[in-house]
Amino acid sequence: MNILILGNTSDAHAIHIKNALIQAGATANYLDTSLFPKQLQISWQPNTQLGYLTLPNGRELNIQNIHSVYWRTFSGVYVPEFKDSRQQRVAYNDSMSTLRTLMQVGSTKWINSWQAYQFHKEKPLQLSTARQVGATIPPTLISNNPQQVTEFCQNYEKVIFKPVYGGAHTQVVTKAHLEPQRLKMTLSLAPVTIQEYIPGTNIRSYVIADSVYSAEIRSPSVDFREDLDAELIPIELPDSIKKQCLAIAKAFMLEWTAIDWRVKPTGEYIFLEANPSPMFIHFERQTGFPITEKLVKLLMN
Structure with a gap:
């Protein structure tokens, strides 16, 4: 049973899962997408649905024979710097399109899928969807409008802010953050997620x-x-x-x-x-x- 781990040996969780799979009797290999297209090779025929993945160690896998992929970390692709920026953009887009195709064709089970990964990046949509299935979410504002951010913060005793895209770095909003000139400058660079502190x-x-x-x-x-x-x-x-x-x-x-x-x-x-x-x-x-x-x-x- 061929199983891939999306990630590499720099990640403790990727190593942990690979070892656990091998102990359970599976054949496990890393899929480090940062090695594509220089060291990883992908081939696929839409008319026949036949495709192959050639790993850096030379091992060739029929895409149909890849049972599942554990999504640990996605590194995108690596395209070296071109003198012609247009050619570099074309090479990057072609590489990403090929890789995204690999992630969505055939019977391979991705845990989790490309679609789930894309959805995760839209944190405001994630909150809205959670609410739609019955979960309670904090009072939240995503905005780069200084007036609306200020008014929202005035409605609650304690408020936090964090990146819209997600991740850590959650902080409590202070009076200094809401100083008009500072707030205007900050929000001119990017919107922010503001929530009532629970x-x-x-x-x-x-x-x-x-x-x-x-x-x-x-x-x-x-x-x-x-x-x-x-x-x-x-x-x-x-x-x-x-x-x-x-x-x-x-x-x-x-x-x-x-x-x-x-x-x-x-x-x-x-x-x-x-x-x-x-x-x-x-x-x-x-x-x-x-x-x-x-x-x-x-x-x-």
Whole structure:
């Protein structure tokens, strides 16, 4: 059984999954897209649906024989600098188009898919979709309008801001951030996501197919993902929130994800984010949840 790991040996999670797959009896190789087109080779015939992937070590795989791919990190493609910028743009676009085709043709199961990866990048749409399937989301504004940002912040006792595209770097909004000239200059460069700060408990739920594993994360940080010393305590979710986890994963086209919640003192769960390729090794070691085992089973089934 041929299984690929989208990533390389610089990532501990890619190494971990590869080793686990080999121990389970699968044939596992890295798919490092930064080596395409110089060292990776891709061929595909739309009329016959035949295609081949030749790895840097010379191993050739029929695309139809690649059982699944574990999406850990996507590095894009690497096209060297051309003297002619137009030719370089053409080479880059052609390489990306070929790679995106590989990610979407044939019977190969991608965990997670290109479509899920693209959806994840649209964080405002992700929040809206979560709300549509029944999750509660924080009061949120995505804007580069200084007046609307200022008015939104005045409506709440405590407000945070973070990148629209996602990631860490969540910070509390201060009076200095809202100074008119500074705010105007900042928002002229890019929009920002502003949210009411939700006091309460951090919960992370890992969803793997129809399994859900959750733990409380105790950390004083505004963004617990930046706290390496956060304490993890396994918990059992209410049935209604378990169902929301599965509904969110389905709506986001995710067979595997980590969903972050904030639980208010009242017990209300607030959806924050769903990650299509979350880190999990530390979480698994601290909680004892069989995440690796479930992921291997998902990739090999």
